[in-house]
Amino acid sequence: MLPYVFRRLLQAIPILLAVAALIFVLFSVIPGDFATSQMADGRTNVDAETIARMNEQFGLNKPLPERLAKYIGGLATFDLGDSFRTRQPVTALIGERLWPSLQLAIAAMLFAVVVGVPLGFLAALRPGSWVDMLSMVFAVSGLSLPMFWLGLLLMYAFALTLGWFPSFGYGDGDPRYIVLPAVALGVSPLALLARTARAAVLEVMHADFIRTARAKGSGSYRVLRWHVLRNALVIVLTTLGLQFGSVLGQAVVVEKLFAWPGLGSLLVDSVTWRDIPVVQGCILTIVLFFLVVNIAVDVLCAVVDPRIKYS
Amino acid sequence: MLLKKFAFATALTLAAFATQAQAQEPRHGGTIRFTAPYGASFVSNDSHVSNQIQDEIYGYALHGMLYRWDAKAGKPELELAKSVSVSPDGLTYTFKLRDDALFHNGRKMTADDIIWSYNRIMDGSKNYPGARYVARIKGATEVQKGQAKEISGLKKIDDFTLEMTMTDKVNPGFLFYSATTAILPAKEAQQPGFFDKPIGLGPFKFVEHVPGSRMVFEKWEKYYKAGKPYADKLVIVPMGEAAARDVAFRNKEIDVSILGSSQYVAYKADPNLSKGLLEVAEVFTRNMGMNPTFKPFSDKRVRQAINYAIDSDLIIKRLVRDKAYRAVSWLPLSVPAFDKNAKPYAYDPEKAKKLLAEAGYPDGFEFEWTATPNESWGIPIVEATIPMLAKVGIKVKVKPVETSALGGVIAKGDFQAYIWSNTSGPDALTQLKCFYSATPRSSCNYTTFKNAAYDKLIDEASAENDPDKQLAILRKANAMLQDEAPVWFFNYNKAVMAYQPWLHGLQPNATELALQRYEDLWVDASSPAAK
Numbered sequence: 001m002l003p004y005v006f007r008r009l010l011q012a013i014p015i016l017l018a019v020a021a022l023i024f025v026l027f028s029v030i031p032g033d034f035a036t037s038q039m040a041d042g043r044t045n046v047d048a049e050t051i052a053r054m055n056e057q058f059g060l061n062k063p064l065p066e067r068l069a070k071y072i073g074g075l076a077t078f079d080l081g082d083s084f085r086t087r088q089p090v091t092a093l094i095g096e097r098l099w100p101s102l103q104l105a106i107a108a109m110l111f112a113v114v115v116g117v118p119l120g121f122l123a124a125l126r127p128g129s130w131v132d133m134l135s136m137v138f139a140v141s142g143l144s145l146p147m148f149w150l151g152l153l154l155m156y157a158f159a160l161t162l163g164w165f166p167s168f169g170y171g172d173g174d175p176r177y178i179v180l181p182a183v184a185l186g187v188s189p190l191a192l193l194a195r196t197a198r199a200a201v202l203e204v205m206h207a208d209f210i211r212t213a214r215a216k217g218s219g220s221y222r223v224l225r226w227h228v229l230r231n232a233l234v235i236v237l238t239t240l241g242l243q244f245g246s247v248l249g250q251a252v253v254v255e256k257l258f259a260w261p262g263l264g265s266l267l268v269d270s271v272t273w274r275d276i277p278v279v280q281g282c283i284l285t286i287v288l289f290f291l292v293v294n295i296a297v298d299v300l301c302a303v304v305d306p307r308i309k310y311s
Numbered sequence: 312m313l314l315k316k317f318a319f320a321t322a323l324t325l326a327a328f329a330t331q332a333q334a335q336e337p338r339h340g341g342t343i344r345f346t347a348p349y350g351a352s353f354v355s356n357d358s359h360v361s362n363q364i365q366d367e368i369y370g371y372a373l374h375g376m377l378y379r380w381d382a383k384a385g386k387p388e389l390e391l392a393k394s395v396s397v398s399p400d401g402l403t404y405t406f407k408l409r410d411d412a413l414f415h416n417g418r419k420m421t422a423d424d425i426i427w428s429y430n431r432i433m434d435g436s437k438n439y440p441g442a443r444y445v446a447r448i449k450g451a452t453e454v455q456k457g458q459a460k461e462i463s464g465l466k467k468i469d470d471f472t473l474e475m476t477m478t479d480k481v482n483p484g485f486l487f488y489s490a491t492t493a494i495l496p497a498k499e500a501q502q503p504g505f506f507d508k509p510i511g512l513g514p515f516k517f518v519e520h521v522p523g524s525r526m527v528f529e530k531w532e533k534y535y536k537a538g539k540p541y542a543d544k545l546v547i548v549p550m551g552e553a554a555a556r557d558v559a560f561r562n563k564e565i566d567v568s569i570l571g572s573s574q575y576v577a578y579k580a581d582p583n584l585s586k587g588l589l590e591v592a593e594v595f596t597r598n599m600g601m602n603p604t605f606k607p608f609s610d611k612r613v614r615q616a617i618n619y620a621i622d623s624d625l626i627i628k629r630l631v632r633d634k635a636y637r638a639v640s641w642l643p644l645s646v647p648a649f650d651k652n653a654k655p656y657a658y659d660p661e662k663a664k665k666l667l668a669e670a671g672y673p674d675g676f677e678f679e680w681t682a683t684p685n686e687s688w689g690i691p692i693v694e695a696t697i698p699m700l701a702k703v704g705i706k707v708k709v710k711p712v713e714t715s716a717l718g719g720v721i722a723k724g725d726f727q728a729y730i731w732s733n734t735s736g737p738d739a740l741t742q743l744k745c746f747y748s749a750t751p752r753s754s755c756n757y758t759t760f761k762n763a764a765y766d767k768l769i770d771e772a773s774a775e776n777d778p779d780k781q782l783a784i785l786r787k788a789n790a791m792l793q794d795e796a797p798v799w800f801f802n803y804n805k806a807v808m809a810y811q812p813w814l815h816g817l818q819p820n821a822t823e824l825a826l827q828r829y830e831d832l833w834v835d836a837s838s839p840a841a842k
Contacts, residue, residue: 152555
C-alpha cells in the first residue's frame with residue numbers, strides 16, 4: 001500500500017506543476033495588472049512612473065518565460081512568492097486561512113454524508129415509495145439550487161426569521177456560526193451522494209451474488225449489511241472523494257456570503273486586485289487538497305473492499 | 312382648572328425635553344459593530360501598505376494622522392498639531408504638534424515619529440500608496456529615487472515643532488488626513504513582529520485581526536481627546552456582499568450598512584428602516600470620458616451633443632433609483648467651488664441633432680464604449696443610453712471590460728469612450744488640475760483634455776493666495792469644463808448608510824461615507840451590544 005501512496009503522490013507533482021504553469025500563463029495574458037488595478041476604485045491615480053516602479057518591484061517587467069521559471073523554481077522550495085497587495089509571503093496568508101476552510105469543508109461533507117448517504121440507501125430499499133420520491137426530489141433540487149441563493153435563503157429563514165443561528169461570521173469556536181455556511185455548501189454534495197447511493201444500492205441488489213446469497217438462505221439483514229451496503233459503499237466512497245476534493249473550491253461563494261475567513265474570500269479579493277501570487281497559491285492549495293483527498297479515498301476503498309489491490 | 316391643565320401640560324413637555332436631552336447625551340460603554348463593505352477582507356495590519364478604503368476604515372480607529380477630515384465643515388482640520396503657521400510664500404508650514412498624543416504603548420508622539428513615518432512612505436522599493444501625497448513635500452521624491460536618505464523638506468525644530476516645506480502651493484490638509492499617511496511610532500515600528508499587533512495614535516487599540524472575518528479594537532484610555540472614545544469596543548467586519556449585509560443589518564447583528572441602489576429603494580419604503588438613513592453627496596463624478604483621438608470626439612459640439620442627447624435625469628430615476636445627484640460639471644455638490652446656480656445640460660435631442668449637423672455629422676456616427684458590469688456606472692447605464700443616442704443618429708458598440716482592468720485600458724488610451732466613477736474632490740484645485748493640459752493621461756487627465764484658456768485659469772488659481780478669489784477662479788474653470796464637455800456629466804454619487812437607531816454621532820463624510828471618526832460614535836442602552 002505504501003509504495004502505491006508514494007507513487008500517487010509523485011504523480012501529483014507534474015499535475016501541480018502543470019496547473020501552476022497554466023494559472024501563471026492565464027493571468028499573464030488576460031487584460032489588467034496589479035499596478036493599474038489600483039485605479040479601479042476611481043480615486044487612485046497611478047502614473048506611468050509608479051507603474052514602472054511597481055512592475056520592477058514585483059518582477060513583472062521581466063519576460064514571461066523567465067518569470068515562470070523563477071516561479072516554478074520557487075515551488076520546489078515551497079516558496080509561493082510574496083503577495084503584491086500585503087507584501088507578506090503567500091504561504092503565510094494561505095496558512096492563516098486554511099484551517100477555517102478545512103473546518104467548513106469537513107462540516108459540509110459531514111452534513112452531506114450523514115444525511116445524503118442514508119437517504120439514498122433508504123430510497124433504494126423502497127424504490128417507488130414516498131421516501132424514494134421525496135429523497136429524489138430533494139436530491140434534484142439540491143443539485144440545481146444556486147449556492148448563493150440557497151445561502152441567502154438559509155440566512156433569511158434561520159437567522160432573520162427564526163433567529164436560531166447568526167447570519168455571518170466565524171465566531172470564537174461557537175459551533176452555531178458554522179451551521180448555515182456548512183449546510184449551504186453541503187447541500188449539493190448531499191444531493192449527489194444521495195443519488196449515487198441510491199443507484200449503487202439498486203445496482204448491487206440486482207447482482208448475481210446477491211441472488212446467490214439469498215438462495216443460500218442468508219437473512220435479509222445479513223444480505224443487506226454484508227453484501228449490498230459493503231459493495232455499494234465503494235461507489236459512494238469514490239463519489240465522496242471527488243466531492244470532498246472539490247468542496248474547497250466551491251466554498252468561494254459561501255465564504256464570501258457568510259464572511260467566513262477561508263481561502264475562498266482570500267481568492268476572491270486577490271482575483272479582484274490581480275494579486276497573482278496569492279491567486280496561484282490558493283488554486284494550487286485547492287488542487288493539492290483535491291489530489292490528497294482522492295488518494296486517501298482510493299486507500300479507503302481498498303480497506304472497505306479487499307478485492308481492490310494496489311500494487 | 313385651566314391653569315392646572317396648562318401646568319400639567321407644561322410639566323409633561325419639559326419632562327419630554329429632559330428625556331430627549333438625556334437621550335442625546337453621549338453614553339460611554341458598549342460595542343460598535345461596524346462593517347467594511349468593499350471586500351471580503353482587509354489587506355494588511357500595516358496601514359501604509361494598502362490604498363483601499365477597506366483598510367482606511369480600520370485605519371481611522373487605530374491611527375492618528377497630521378490632519379483629519381471634518382465631515383461637517385467639509386474641510387481638513389489639524390489633528391496631531393495644535394496650530395500651524397504658513398510662510399509668506401505659502402510653501403513652508405510650521406506645525407506646533409500636540410504634546411498629549413500618546414501611542415498605544417504610552418509613549419508620547421514627537422516630530423521624529425512624523426518624519427520617520429513620511430520617510431518610510433517614500434521608500435522607493437516599497438511603493439507605498441501614500442507616496443503620492445508625501446511626494447508634495449520638498450525632497451521627498453529624492454528619497455523615493457534613492458538619491459537622499461531623508462526628506463529635506465521636513466525639519467524638526469524641537470520635539471513638538473515640525474517644519475514642512477512643500478514643492479508647490481498646496482494645502483497639506485488635503486494630503487495628510489488619510490490612513491495611508493498614518494503616523495507610526497518610529498522606534499517600535501522597526502521591531503520585528505510590530506505589525507502582528509500594531510499600535511498607533513488612534514482612539515482604539517488593536518486587539519485582534521482574524522483575516523477575512525473581523526478586526527477587534529478596544530478603547531484607548533489615554534486618547535488625547537478628553538472623554539473620548541465613548542464605546543469600549545469596536546468590531547469591524549469586512550462584508551463585501553450587499554445581500555449578506557442586508558440580512559445581518561435587519562437581524563441587528565451589525566450597526567451600519569452601506570446600501571446599493573436596490574436596497575436603497577427597499578429601505579426607503581420601509582417605515583422603520585427609513586428612519587435610519589444617512590445620505591451624502593460623495594466626491595465622485597460618474598461620467599463618460601471621450602477620447603479626442605477618435606475624430607468625432609475632438610469636436611466640442613459633438614461632445615456637447617452627447618450631453619444633450621442623453622436623458623440623465625430619467626436614467627438616475629429609473630436605473631440608479633435616485634441614489635445619485637444629477638451632475639452639472641466636474642466638481643460635485645459637496646465641494647465649496649461647486650456653483651449652486653449652474654444648471655446641468657438639458658435633455659434636448661433636437662439641439663443635439665443640430666450640434667451634430669454643425670460638426671459635420673448630420674447622420675451621426677458609431678463609437679465603441681468601454682464599460683464594466685457596475686450597476687451604477689457600467690453596462691446597464693450604457694444600455695439605457697443606446698436608444699437615446701440612436702435617436703440623434705449615434706450608434707453605440709459596447710466593449711465590456713472587467714472592473715480591475717478598466718484603469719489599465721484607460722491609462723493606455725485604448726478606448727474611444729469609457730464610463731467610470733472618478734473622485735472629483737474634496738480639493739477642487741487638485742481635481743480640476745486633472746484637466747490641465749500638462750497633466751498626463753495616467754495621472755488623471757484621462758481624456759487628454761487641452762485648452763489654453765482653461766490652463767490659464769488653473770495657473771491663476773494655483774498662484775492665488777486669497778481663498779475666496781481662488782474659489783471664484785475655480786468656479787469659472789468648472790463652468791468652462793461644463794461648456795467644453797470633455798465627458799458626459801452623468802451624476803454625483805449619493806452614498807447611503809443605513810444605521811441602527813441606537814448608534815449616534817455618525818458624520819456625513821463626503822470623501823467616503825464609510826469613513827467615520829469612531830471617537831465620536833456612541834451606542835445607547837437599546838443596542839444589543841450596549842454592555
